[in-house]
Amino acid sequence: MYKLFLCLRYLRxxxxxxxxxxxxALCVAxxxxxxxxxxxxxxxxxxxxxxxxxDIVIEGSGSYGLGRYDEFIAVLKGGEFPLQTxxxxxxxDDGTVVFTANARPADMWAMRRGSPDDKRDxxxxxxxxxxxxxxxxxxxxxxxxxxxxxxNELRFLPDxxxxxxxxxxSGTGLILTDCRVELPPAVAQVEAASPFIFTYGELRIPGQxxxxxPVQIAGIRLPQRAEVSDFEDGLFVQGEQATWTFDPPIAxxxxxxxxxxxxxxxxxxxEIARRNSEGAAGEGPLPERLRNAMYFHDxxxxxxxxxxxFQKPLRDAVEELRQAEKSxxxxxxxxxxxxxLETLVERSGLRPPDQRVILGLGLPGLSFxxxxxxxxxxxxxxxxxxLYIWPLSGSDDPTRITPNVRRLTIVDDxxxxxxxxxxxxxxxxxxxxxxxxxMSATYSAGTPSEIVEPARCSQIHLKxxxxxxxxxxxxxxxxxxxxxxxxxxxxxxxxxxxxxxVQTWRQRQASVVGPIETQRTLVVVMFAxxxxxxxxxxxxxxxxIVVQKTKDIGVLKAIGASDGGVAWIFxxxxxxxxxxxxxxxxxxxxxxxxxxxxxxxxxxxxxGFAPWSRDTFMFxxxxxxxxxxAVIMIVLGAIGAGxxxxxxxxxxxxxxxxxxxxxxx
Amino acid sequence: xxxxxxxxxxxxxGVHKSYRLGRVTLKVLRGVSLQVExxxxxxxxxxxxxxxxxxxxxxxxxxxxxxxxxxxxxVDMQSVGAAGRNRIRCRDIGFVFQxxxxxxxxxxxxxxxxxxxxxxxxxxxxxxxxxxxxxRARAMDLLEKLGLDDRLKHRPRELxxxxxxxxxxxxxxxxxxxxxxxxxxxxxxxxxxxxxxxRLLKSFNDAGQTIVMVTHDASLVKECDRVEHLRDGRLNx
Numbered sequence: 001m002y003k004l005f006l007c008l009r010y011l012r013x014x015x016x017x018x019x020x021x022x023x024x025a026l027c028v029a030x031x032x033x034x035x036x037x038x039x040x041x042x043x044x045x046x047x048x049x050x051x052x053x054x055d056i057v058i059e060g061s062g063s064y065g066l067g068r069y070d071e072f073i074a075v076l077k078g079g080e081f082p083l084q085t086x087x088x089x090x091x092x093d094d095g096t097v098v099f100t101a102n103a104r105p106a107d108m109w110a111m112r113r114g115s116p117d118d119k120r121d122x123x124x125x126x127x128x129x130x131x132x133x134x135x136x137x138x139x140x141x142x143x144x145x146x147x148x149x150x151x152n153e154l155r156f157l158p159d160x161x162x163x164x165x166x167x168x169x170s171g172t173g174l175i176l177t178d179c180r181v182e183l184p185p186a187v188a189q190v191e192a193a194s195p196f197i198f199t200y201g202e203l204r205i206p207g208q209x210x211x212x213x214p215v216q217i218a219g220i221r222l223p224q225r226a227e228v229s230d231f232e233d234g235l236f237v238q239g240e241q242a243t244w245t246f247d248p249p250i251a252x253x254x255x256x257x258x259x260x261x262x263x264x265x266x267x268x269x270x271e272i273a274r275r276n277s278e279g280a281a282g283e284g285p286l287p288e289r290l291r292n293a294m295y296f297h298d299x300x301x302x303x304x305x306x307x308x309x310f311q312k313p314l315r316d317a318v319e320e321l322r323q324a325e326k327s328x329x330x331x332x333x334x335x336x337x338x339x340x341l342e343t344l345v346e347r348s349g350l351r352p353p354d355q356r357v358i359l360g361l362g363l364p365g366l367s368f369x370x371x372x373x374x375x376x377x378x379x380x381x382x383x384x385x386x387l388y389i390w391p392l393s394g395s396d397d398p399t400r401i402t403p404n405v406r407r408l409t410i411v412d413d414x415x416x417x418x419x420x421x422x423x424x425x426x427x428x429x430x431x432x433x434x435x436x437x438x439m440s441a442t443y444s445a446g447t448p449s450e451i452v453e454p455a456r457c458s459q460i461h462l463k464x465x466x467x468x469x470x471x472x473x474x475x476x477x478x479x480x481x482x483x484x485x486x487x488x489x490x491x492x493x494x495x496x497x498x499x500x501x502v503q504t505w506r507q508r509q510a511s512v513v514g515p516i517e518t519q520r521t522l523v524v525v526m527f528a529x530x531x532x533x534x535x536x537x538x539x540x541x542x543x544x545i546v547v548q549k550t551k552d553i554g555v556l557k558a559i560g561a562s563d564g565g566v567a568w569i570f571x572x573x574x575x576x577x578x579x580x581x582x583x584x585x586x587x588x589x590x591x592x593x594x595x596x597x598x599x600x601x602x603x604x605x606x607x608g609f610a611p612w613s614r615d616t617f618m619f620x621x622x623x624x625x626x627x628x629x630a631v632i633m634i635v636l637g638a639i640g641a642g643x644x645x646x647x648x649x650x651x652x653x654x655x656x657x658x659x660x661x662x663x664x665x
Numbered sequence: 666x667x668x669x670x671x672x673x674x675x676x677x678x679g680v681h682k683s684y685r686l687g688r689v690t691l692k693v694l695r696g697v698s699l700q701v702e703x704x705x706x707x708x709x710x711x712x713x714x715x716x717x718x719x720x721x722x723x724x725x726x727x728x729x730x731x732x733x734x735x736x737x738x739x740v741d742m743q744s745v746g747a748a749g750r751n752r753i754r755c756r757d758i759g760f761v762f763q764x765x766x767x768x769x770x771x772x773x774x775x776x777x778x779x780x781x782x783x784x785x786x787x788x789x790x791x792x793x794x795x796x797x798x799x800x801r802a803r804a805m806d807l808l809e810k811l812g813l814d815d816r817l818k819h820r821p822r823e824l825x826x827x828x829x830x831x832x833x834x835x836x837x838x839x840x841x842x843x844x845x846x847x848x849x850x851x852x853x854x855x856x857x858x859x860x861x862x863x864r865l866l867k868s869f870n871d872a873g874q875t876i877v878m879v880t881h882d883a884s885l886v887k888e889c890d891r892v893e894h895l896r897d898g899r900l901n902x
Contacts, residue, residue, distance in 0.1 A: 001797070002782035002788065009770040555766045558727055559780040559836070560755020658727040658754075662766065 003565055006556075007572045008182055010545070017577055020541045020642075021491065024581025025588060027531040028638045032589025035630045037596070038520035040329055040623025047230070049505040054194070054228035054461035056478055061498045063392040065439055067454035068495040069195040072488055074108055076462075076481065077193050078185035081128070082178070083107045083146070087130065087156050089166075089174035097113050097166050099176050103154035106491035111148050113186055113487065116660065119258075124148040128181035130156060132165060134173050139166040146181045157422055169413040187480045189473075191228035191465040195457035196220060201389040203363070205379070208406070211269060211365060216424045217389065219433025219457070222246060228463040231427075234415040236361065237381060238259075246429045248411055250308045251382040252457035256299060261297040264290055265375060279294045284391050289368065299432050300382035303349045308383070310348030317341045321544040330332075350382070350409045356386060357408040362422030372600065373621075387428075391438035404436040417621075430457070456492050463584040474504040484564045490575070521607065538645030546649035554661030569652035571646050578642020590631075596622045673739065674844045674875045675701040675724050680733030682719055693719045695784035695898035696733070701844070706870040708886040709879040711895035718848050720895065724877065725758050726750050727752045730842055738843055755784050757839030763849035766823035767836075774817040777804040777835045783841050800839065807835040811865065827858035834865065836871040838874070845869070849876040851885060863888055 011017050042141040046076055060066045074081035087099035087461040103111075128146045144158035144166060156176055158166060166174070198217030205211045228230040232244045237256045241248070268290045275284055321337045345352055359379070361367055366379045380386070388403045407429070415422055434440050434455060444450035464477055482502040489495050506513055546553075553566055590600065600622060604610035612620050612622050693716040701707050711717045722728040723735055726742055735742045737757055744751065750887045754760075759780075767776045781800030791824040808814050811831040821829055830850060837845055847866065851859030859882075867888040870876050878889070887894045893900050 002779060004771075005775075005782060006768075009775075013770045551766055552768050555762075555768065556779075556783070557751075558725070558754060558760050558766075560751045560753075560783050562751050565783070659722050662727070662762070 002561070003446045003568045003572065007576065008570050010549075010569070010573055011576060012031045016541055016545060018247065020538050020577045020645075021581040021584065023537045023577055024638050025585035027641075028585025028634055029589035029592065030241050030585075031233065031524070031527050031634045031637075032586055032626070032631055033327075033592055033596075034523055035520075036589070036626045037518070037526065037623055038523060038591045039627045039630060040593075040625040042513065042516055042520065043508060043625055044417065044623045045516065046505070048416055049180050049509045051230045051233070051416055052418075052421065053196075053459070053505055053508060054192075054388050055464040056481065056502060056504055057189075057475060057502060058460040058462070058481065058502050059458065060496045060500050064497040065456035065458050066195075066199070066460060066496055067456045068220070068488075069457045069460055072485065072495065073193040073195070074183055074313060075113055075488060076484060077187070077190040078183050080180040080184045081110050082180055083128075083154075083369070085154060085179065087154075087176035087179060087467050087517070089176075093380045096163075097174065098172075099158075100155040101128040101156075103148060103152055104555050107150060107154070107181075108152055109487075109491045110183060110537060111181060112485075113148070113425050115184075125152055126183065128179065130158070130176040130179040133177055134167070139167075139174075142166070142176070146179070151209020153557040179505060183585060186484055187477060189464050189477050190462050190481070192224070192463040194224050194228045195430065196459045196461050197430060197437060198270070198458040198614070199389060199392060199433065200405075200438045205388040206384055206386055213364060214424075215426055216431060218425055218427045219430040219437070220427050220432045228461045228574055231260070231414065231416075234361070234417065235358070236377075236414070237413050246351075246356040246358070246411055250304050250350075253411065254308075255269050257297055257300050257380045257382070258370075260377060261294055261301075262547055264294050264566065267370065267374060268294070286370065289378065290493065290561065293376050296378050296383070297380050300380040301414070303382035304434065307348045307350040310344060310350075314341070314344050314348060316343050351407060354429050355406060356411045356429065357387070358427040359410055359413040360417055360425040360427075361413040363426070364423060370549075371605075373597075375415075377581055378415065379410060381412060383410050384408065385410060387426075387436075389433075389436045390469065391436065397598070404438075451494070454457070454492075471504060471506050474506070479500045479506055496542070526653050528637075531637070534613065535641040535645050538574065538577065538642055539648065542570065542646045542649040545573075546570060546653045550656070550661050550664040551655070553656055554658050554664065557656070557658035563654040565621065567650040570650035570653055571643060574642045578644075578645075580641040581634075581642070582638035585638065586631055586635055588641040592625055593624045595626050672703045673700050673736070674703045674705075675699065675877065676734075676736040676739070677720070678736075680723060680724060680730045680735060681849070682716070682730050683696045686800075692732075693859045693898055694723075697895070697898065697900050698733075699724075699893060699900060701875060703843070703875050704707055704870075704873055705891060706889045707878070708892045709877065709891040709895055709900075710886060710892055711879070711881065712885050713719065715869065716898050717881070717895050718831045719848050721877065721879050721897050722854045724844075725760050727760070735785060738815055741810060743851050753782060757843045759840070759842035760835050761830070761837045761847040761850050763852045765821070765833045765853075767829060767832055769821055772818050772820055772833050773808065773813060773824070774804055776821065776832055777839055777878060780840050798866075803834065803841075807838055808832075811835055816869050825858075826854050829860060830854060830858075830862055831865065832863075834869075838869070843875060845874055845876045847876065849880055850878060851880065851882065853892075859885065 005388050061646065062530065066072075071081060073079065084104050085101040087101045089099055091097065098608075111126060123249055125145050125147045127143070129141060129143045132142050140161040140162075142158045143163055143184075144156055145154045149155070156179065160294075197217075199217050201215055202219050203211075203213045203215045220231070222323075223232070226244060232241075233239065234243075237253050238244045238248050241252075268287055270284070271286050271290065275287075306316040317337065317340055321334070321341060324334050324337055359366060361375060361377070367375055367377045369375055385408055387406050387408055389406075390401045390403050392401075416426065428436070434457070439456040442453045444452050460479070464474060482500070485500050485502065489500070556566055600610065600612055604654060676685070677697060679696045680694055680696055681696060682694040683690050683693070685691075697708070697720055698706075707791050709717050709720060709816055719728070723730050726737070732768075732854060737753055740749070740753075742753075768779070771779065771817070777810075781804070782797070792827065805814070805817070808817060811834065813828060813835070816828065821832065824832065830853075834845075845866075850866065851862050865874055865886055866878065877894075880886065
């Protein structure tokens with residue numbers, strides 16, 4: 001009891017103890033801040049990279065890209081795999097109709113590959129669907145099972161519900177088309193996969209001839225994109241929606257633009273008030289730019305308002321055209337309807353859903369940032385842009401590339417938080433970009449059903465099951481995927497022309513992640529060395545305290561305190577200083593990290609010192625995630641330092657003979 | 666505490682003690698023998714540097730002799746380990762120092778209670794709680810007897826020399842020791858205060874407390890039962 005009592009008393013009445021505590025607190029705060037910012041930086045890169053590419057990226061090395069991606073995805077993660085075989089009806093032994101076909105080798109491979117144990121000589125039975133036709137007339141959708149016998153004979157057995165759709169004894173006129181077999185996953189860890197097209201182009205704005213901006217263009221599928229990345233989180237219009245599309249409701253777009261416009265209005269008022277209070281002459285450049293942005297918002301709202309009126313006529317025209325096509329109306333009539341539809345689209349002011357674009361929020365000239373870091377949009381949904389794409393794929397003669405031009409309506413914008421992406425990237429519907437980039441399927445001139453080159457994508461992005469999967473596990477999955485692709489490529493030789501690489505997000509970002517990881521280690525080591533100063537500081541302070549307390553030690557021993565008891569007092573003293581200092585430092589460090597961006601802005605404003613450059617560091621904001629395990633390590637380190645500093649003086653105190661201590665001058 | 670009954674509280678036999686000061690070996694005690702019966706008030710008088718304090722430190726188990734035997738209550742200190750020596754220092758012996766050696770961080774009451782806390786920390790939790798209460802009551806009682814009951818919350822630096830020495834005496838007596846050892850208890854006080862302290866010690870002795878005091882001031886020893894003179898490291902009564 002006396003030990004704790006004395007320890008607390010010493011703590012309470014020694015100013016020097018507070019100094020030691022402050023020393024520890026400063027060191028701890030310093031480490032917490034540095035490690036947090038560095039970790040946050042890495043984490044942001046990770047999230048950004050994963051947000052863009054998912055966990056794993058499959059990519060062909062040339063400009064040809066990857067073909068048969070949907071088939072590959074079906075084999076990879078399980079799902080509907082299209083069989084390239086036509087089934088013909090035949091009478092079964094019992095008089096029922098069965099569908100048989102000679103299985104294509106690739107289909108057999110897929111079915112065998114997808115079955116639980118990949119054995120060549122076993123009967124395979126998998127569920128699936130097919131469209132039943134009689135002499136080109138569609139009779140209905142059948143579901144049932146596809147069976148592959150040991151002799152590689154493929155059969156389709158409709159289930160009892162579907163069997164009633166099949167006319168009995170109708171002979172051999174029946175065929176099955178569009179057969180899809182449901183495959184189990186080949187690599188079970190893959191949760192989702194999505195094809196992705198990446199290319200370059202030039203962005204122009206109609207009516208603004210001087211605006212020409214090189215951009216990177218991503219072709220994505222919505223809403224499936226959200227399964228592999230967190231693309232949807234950064235969407236301006238649809239961020240809070242449950243599903244995402246290139247055709248969001250017009251009312252929603254208007255609502256968001258109105259909110260955004262009000263927000264700009266507030267910033268404008270604030271800016272004018274600020275300039276008035278400073279007594280500055282004139283309005284200055286910012287209010288003018290804000291007014292300009294508001295003008296574009298108003299324009300966007302007008303366009304959308306107009307488009308809203310055309311929604312019903314457009315729907316009707318589309319329906320009319322569909323009916324005409326279905327009923328086999330005359331070509332002239334169809335052309336007339338198409339022209340009408342075209343006129344309506346033109347008058348509505350919005351391009352059809354396949355001609356829409358989502359901008360990256362940060363494209364130069366289309367938005368800007370105020371000094372306080374607020375992003376002001378200029379071009380909002382509703383406006384149109386023109387995209388020039390020089391297709392890199394599909395042309396064997398690079399000297400004769402002609403651009404594909406497309407007018408597109410902006411429907412949304414996306415902020416990934418990585419400024420190098422947001423300032424360059426825009427997103428197009430996958431199929432649209434596929435066509436613009438000459439990646440669509442090409443067919444043989446002689447036999448139009450024969451595919452010369454399949455439709456292709458640039459990359460396939462994979463999401464792996466679970467959170468925070470280690471690099472080692474990801475690499476293992478990469479190898480499995482790569483092996484599967486090699487296998488797949490044997491049966492689908494047109495799927496790629498060159499080597500295909502399968503990389504984890506970390507491997508793709510190695511040039512960025514590597515140096516930062518090295519930097520973090522280096523900085524932590526450097527700061528740990530600096531923190532040694534605090535150990536020395538505590539040691540010196542303790543030595544002083546013990547020396548000052550030598551007579552007390554003598555008295556304690558004279559009244560019967562044990563060596564251990566005396567050592568305990570000073571060790572506990574050291575540990576307490578270490579602990580309290582660490583707690584103080586942690587609180588201070590965490591508070592600092594949490595407010596690092598306001599502090600940075602404040603510094604920039606008051607003393608004009610802004611060490612964080614948004615361009616160099618890729619992110620708009622200084623990362624500020626505190627890693628609990630790192631903080632625990634630092635706190636333990638600080639307590640250890642306190643103990644270490646107190647150890648030598650405590651042992652010296654404990655070993656003293658009472659008389660020696662009492663005589664000490 | 667007990668009346669003189671012939672039992673030896675302290676039995677020092679032929680003790681030698683020397684110190685090394687660099688190359689010189691200083692022979693401080695040369696075969697000192699001292700027997701103190703229970704209930705006695707014994708004074709050891711000698712000039713400065715005669716070895717009085719060394720003798721007292723050895724008797725108080727604060728130091729180890731080179732040769733000879735020291736018995737406290739009949740127990741040979743040579744045969745007792747570190748824990749046993751701590752226990753004897755804590756329970757059987759009370760020490761009063763010339764320079765009081767009070768702890769500046771603690772108030773009067775806490776200074777007095779400290780040995781009781783050290784003692785109770787060797788016992789179980791229940792004893793500790795009871796011990797703490799009892800120690801507090803005993804400390805208050807002692808301080809009242811010593812006329813310090815209005816100074817309980819004061820720090821040592823706020824007290825006069827005489828008051829500090831009285832606090833030191835209270836601290837030495839808190840664990841009800843068999844022997845009170847006083848090293849020049851009046852050495853740092855004026856003669857009037859010194860006499861007060863002597864009267865106090867005498868009153869405790871009258872109540873049965875065995876006391877061994879060393880002093881260089883022969884005028885103080887008239888209250889004592891027996892006076893030993895230490896000269897050149899040897900005692901002669």
